Amino acid sequence: GAVVSQHPSRVICKSGTSVKIECRSLDFQATTMFWYRQFPKQSLMLMATSNEGSKATYEQGVEKDKFLINHASLTLSTLTVTSAHPEDSSFYICSATEGGRNYGYTFGSGTRLTVV
Amino acid sequence: GIQVEQSPPDLILQEGANSTLRCNFSDSVNNLQWFHQNPWGQLINLFYIPSGTKQNGRLSATTVATERYSLLYISSSQTTDSGVYFCAVSTGANSKLTFGKGITLSVRP
Numbered sequence: 001g002a003v004v005s006q007h008p009s010r011v012i013c014k015s016g017t018s019v020k021i022e023c024r025s026l027d028f029q030a031t032t033m034f035w036y037r038q039f040p041k042q043s044l045m046l047m048a049t050s051n052e053g054s055k056a057t058y059e060q061g062v063e064k065d066k067f068l069i070n071h072a073s074l075t076l077s078t079l080t081v082t083s084a085h086p087e088d089s090s091f092y093i094c095s096a097t098e099g100g101r102n103y104g105y106t107f108g109s110g111t112r113l114t115v116v
Numbered sequence: 117g118i119q120v121e122q123s124p125p126d127l128i129l130q131e132g133a134n135s136t137l138r139c140n141f142s143d144s145v146n147n148l149q150w151f152h153q154n155p156w157g158q159l160i161n162l163f164y165i166p167s168g169t170k171q172n173g174r175l176s177a178t179t180v181a182t183e184r185y186s187l188l189y190i191s192s193s194q195t196t197d198s199g200v201y202f203c204a205v206s207t208g209a210n211s212k213l214t215f216g217k218g219i220t221l222s223v224r225p
Binding site: 031032034038042043044045049093095097104105106107109110112 | 156159214218
């Protein structure tokens with residue numbers, strides 16, 4: 001089945017620094033990947049849709065200059081949290097779909113970001 | 117956008133009991149998935165079920181697309197079934213998944 005790998009699984013960074021999170025589709029090509037954020041005891045909220053070879057589409061209220069998304073290949077999308085602040089601490093998770101196959105979307109294992 | 121409502125929000129079961137989790141959605145969908153989020157945050161895909169009925173071991177799911185709801189059945193629950201169960205839907209090919217708020221299940225030994 002489809003596998004999505006996400007790294008790192010956990011990161012602690014200092015306020016003001018930037019953090020990059022990688023999302024890879026291991027055994028399929030994904031023209032579209034999605035980035036979600038989840039705060040404690042809440043549901044997943046879509047941040048942006050990452051499209052290979054073009055600009056990402058951000059959801060309303062998500063700062064595109066703060067959350068930089070790059071989808072440079074059919075198997076890799078990256079999310080960079082720039083100038084991180086403690087309020088950016090959250091669980092970030094990516095997903096992708098192989099499209100034609102009937103099993104829906106596969107999710108990475110998530111990245112727990114703590115900004116101190 | 118589409119609305120997804122899950123019920124009940126919380127569920128406490130004794131080990132061995134059966135349960136039914138419900139997901140209502142406000143528009144036609146081309147994708148509906150049930151996920152189990154484990155304590156480490158990993159989303160485990162339980163079912164891809166935009167319509168019809170599927171079974172996998174002690175779990176089964178039914179989606180009645182015309183009436184815009186889906187049910188997840190857990191039989192003979194085990195403590196390892198504890199966690200949060202999410203229903204998520206999308207309305208077009210390669211379009212975003214919209215999640216419900218989740219159902220927190222606690223199975224007590």
